[in-house]
Amino acid sequence: MIYFNNVSKVYNKDSVALDDVTLTVASGEFVSIVGHSGAGKTTLVKMILAEENPSSGTVFIESVNVHRLKSNDLTKLRRRIGAVFQDFKLLENKTAYENIAFAMEAAGKTDEEIYSDVPHVLELVDLTSRVHHFPHQMSGGEKQRLSIARAIINQPEIIIADEPTGNLDPVNTYEVIQILKKINDLGTTVILTTHNRGVIDSVGKRVITLEKGKVVRDDKDGKYVI
Amino acid sequence: MSITKFRRIIKAGFINFKRNGLISWAAILIVTITLSVITTIILLQAVLYSSLDQIKDKVDVTIYFNVGVSEDKIMLLKASIEKLPEVDKVIYTGANDALKLFRERHSNDYPTIQALDEIKENPLGAYLNVKAKEVSQYESIANFLKSDNALILGSTSIIDKINYHQNKLVIDRLNAIIAGAQRLGFLIALIFIIISLIITFNTIRLTIFIFKEEIGVMRLVGASKMRVRGPFMIQGAIYGIVASIITMALFWPATAWLGYNMTDFLGLNMYSYFLSNFLQIFVIILSIGVLLGMISSSLAIRKYLNR
Numbered sequence: 001m002i003y004f005n006n007v008s009k010v011y012n013k014d015s016v017a018l019d020d021v022t023l024t025v026a027s028g029e030f031v032s033i034v035g036h037s038g039a040g041k042t043t044l045v046k047m048i049l050a051e052e053n054p055s056s057g058t059v060f061i062e063s064v065n066v067h068r069l070k071s072n073d074l075t076k077l078r079r080r081i082g083a084v085f086q087d088f089k090l091l092e093n094k095t096a097y098e099n100i101a102f103a104m105e106a107a108g109k110t111d112e113e114i115y116s117d118v119p120h121v122l123e124l125v126d127l128t129s130r131v132h133h134f135p136h137q138m139s140g141g142e143k144q145r146l147s148i149a150r151a152i153i154n155q156p157e158i159i160i161a162d163e164p165t166g167n168l169d170p171v172n173t174y175e176v177i178q179i180l181k182k183i184n185d186l187g188t189t190v191i192l193t194t195h196n197r198g199v200i201d202s203v204g205k206r207v208i209t210l211e212k213g214k215v216v217r218d219d220k221d222g223k224y225v226i
Numbered sequence: 227m228s229i230t231k232f233r234r235i236i237k238a239g240f241i242n243f244k245r246n247g248l249i250s251w252a253a254i255l256i257v258t259i260t261l262s263v264i265t266t267i268i269l270l271q272a273v274l275y276s277s278l279d280q281i282k283d284k285v286d287v288t289i290y291f292n293v294g295v296s297e298d299k300i301m302l303l304k305a306s307i308e309k310l311p312e313v314d315k316v317i318y319t320g321a322n323d324a325l326k327l328f329r330e331r332h333s334n335d336y337p338t339i340q341a342l343d344e345i346k347e348n349p350l351g352a353y354l355n356v357k358a359k360e361v362s363q364y365e366s367i368a369n370f371l372k373s374d375n376a377l378i379l380g381s382t383s384i385i386d387k388i389n390y391h392q393n394k395l396v397i398d399r400l401n402a403i404i405a406g407a408q409r410l411g412f413l414i415a416l417i418f419i420i421i422s423l424i425i426t427f428n429t430i431r432l433t434i435f436i437f438k439e440e441i442g443v444m445r446l447v448g449a450s451k452m453r454v455r456g457p458f459m460i461q462g463a464i465y466g467i468v469a470s471i472i473t474m475a476l477f478w479p480a481t482a483w484l485g486y487n488m489t490d491f492l493g494l495n496m497y498s499y500f501l502s503n504f505l506q507i508f509v510i511i512l513s514i515g516v517l518l519g520m521i522s523s524s525l526a527i528r529k530y531l532n533r
Contacts (some may be wrong), residue, residue: 049446071451079448089443093245105234150447168375215321 001027001189002158007057009043009213017043019053019213025191028159030184031141034192035210041193045160048191049083050074061158079107082151082188084146086163088143090135090150094204096122097131100150107154117153125149125179141172148179160187165196177202235453239460242270249433250465257431257469258476260422261511265477267415268507274411276494278404283357285397289371290386291351293321299384300352307356310370312363317355324350348531361401364390364446426518430465431526434458441530451531455524463499463524466515473515474508 002025009018018040025031033041046052047059050066055087059066061077070075083089091099100118109117122128125145135143144164161180165173178201184190194200200207209217243250291300298319304316319327332338342349343490358364368390390397434441437458444454477500485497500507 051446075445075448075450078446083446089439089446091440091443093242093437093440102444102449103447105455106444106447111230154448 001025001029002061002191003058003060004044004047005058007047007054007059009047009052009189010055016213018047019059021210021213021215023208023215023218025189027155027189028184028187030181030190030203030205031192032203032207033191033210034195034200034207036195036224039210040213041210042162043213043221045162045191045193047088048158048160049078049081079154080157082154082156082159083143083163083191084147084159084164086166088135088147090143090147092100092135095132095134096127096138096146099135099146100153103150109154120220121149121153122146140167141169141175144168144172144176145179148176148183152188156188158191161190161192163193163195165194165199170198173199174202231453235456236460237260238457239464241456243461243464246433246461249436250461253429253433253465253519254469254472256426257465257515258472260426260518261469261473261515262476263418263422264514265473265507267418267480268510269417269477269500271411272499272503273492273494273496274407276492278407280493281400282361282404285361285364285393285400287356287358287368287371287388287393288388289356289388290352291353291384292386293349293351295351295384297352300354303384304354307354307367307371310367312358312360312367314357314359316357319353319355321348321350321352324353361397363405364397365394423518427522427525430462430519430522434523434526434530438530441527445531454531455527456526458523459520462519462521463516464519465475466517466519467512470508470512473511474504 004021004023007018007021008016010016021040021044033044035041043052047054048061048066050059050069053067061080064077066074066077075171091102094102097118100121101114104114104117120126122131125147125148127142127149130138130142130146135146138146146168148161148164151161159180164176164180168176173196180190180192181203192199192203204221206221207217207219208215209219259394289303300318304318307313307316325342328350329339329342356367358367371385371388441454445451462464481496481500484492485500489495
């Protein structure tokens with residue numbers, strides 16, 4: 001489903017974020033990408049969202065080269081991908097309800113669909129009592145659950161979670177990982193980046209290890225080994 | 227764009243405007259200052275043009291006729307002059323009226339009046355005051371009168387003198403001053419307008435800069451460029467609408483004060499000018515305000531939308 005072909009990203013000659021990465025992620029897979037800070041994990045997922053352009057190589061989602069897409073087509077592609085970030089990237093000026101409704105509006109959903117689906121997804125991530133709260137009125141765990149709710153609302157084919165537990169305590173970390181596993185069980189491809197050993201070991205799925213921008217391990221039922 | 231999308235963009239624009247509070251009002255303040263500069267320039271142009279009109283009105287060419295020339299001949303000439311495209315109006319003053327006006331003007335000048343009484347006959351001829359549409363056109367009118375062409379055959383024999391050449395220097399200088407004043411007025415207005423437009427654009431750019439991150443997030447969740455840009459443009463339009471209402475509300479008492487206290491100095495009642503042109507001024511500044519807000523927002527957001 002996702003193909004990286006000899007992808008490199010060089011900011012300058014002393015700063016190589018990705019070095020000739022080739023890998024494939026199949027549809028419905030749960031892939032964890034691990035590595036130290038600066039190993040290239042975030043750059044890798046940014047490539048999938050076309051937030052970053054590769055210095056060389058290509059990134060395909062199915063048969064589409066994501067970096068060759070025109071702006072409109074890229075917008076459509078992003079509607080098929082749900083993204084969760086360490087810093088949440090919520091719309092601070094909008095309430096929990098509006099944050100999710102915005103993603104649905106962007107995907108062209110009707111008002112009726114928004115009215116019925118938003119409360120449902122907020123209930124799913126246990127945020128019913130926070131419907132009309134703004135992100136700054138919510139805790140870190142709540143923000144991340146809201147961010148997940150926004151990512152899954154349009155039933156995307158891929159979920160990208162870039163260090164989603166980085167700012168969370170163990171209880172919230174556990175909850176977030178459980179939600180991601182549940183989403184994966186329903187058939188969605190999940191790409192998770194983290195450097196949390198506990199998280200990787202509890203997931204027990206494929207683990208790709210990055211070091212200085214290179215793929216150094218790719219284990220089917222991986223453990224955190226660095 | 228579907229009606230639903232359009233409605234959502236407008237709604238989001240209003241909600242953002244309300245929630246941004248201080249930022250919105252800061253932008254409105256700057257747009258208000260820009261619109262006030264433009265309104266001031268509109269009013270100053272009115273004062274300038276009214277002063278220039280008053281000066282222009284004082285300039286004319288007078289054709290003095292020989293004593294005893296029949297009114298018919300003069301009327302024939304008057305009709306011919308009125309046909310000239312440069313001529314605004316021609317006023318006839320008969321010999322008797324000319325004498326009456328002369329006596330009025332010299333009522334305190336006893337020796338002159340006494341001399342006039344001794345002559346018994348009217349020594350003054352009739353005259354025509356010719357007013358041109360533009361000050362610069364007097365010369366061509368004077369040249370026309372000097373030439374004895376078919377239109378006014380034999381007129382040179384009845385004309386005593388034309389005072390254009392005595393006034394030429396004054397008229398020429400006035401002409402230069404008027405043209406200069408208009409050019410200078412336009413230039414100053416242009417400079418002020420450009421400065422205020424740049425300041426407004428930069429303020430709106432700063433308000434959008436604050437939302438740089440949010441714009442990126444909106445694009446990441448798959449919002450189209452128009453869905454992201456639209457609400458900011460609506461906000462820009464709201465800045466323009468509110469700022470133009472505030473500007474009109476500020477200028478109402480300001481022009482009233484000027485009207486009551488400065489009419490003699492300005493040569494124009496600013497309050498009545500403002501009231502009689504209220505709708506036009508409002509439409510001008512409303513259009514400028516709305517366009518300025520929308521275009522500035524649209525330009526400022528462009529670089530954050532690229533990806």
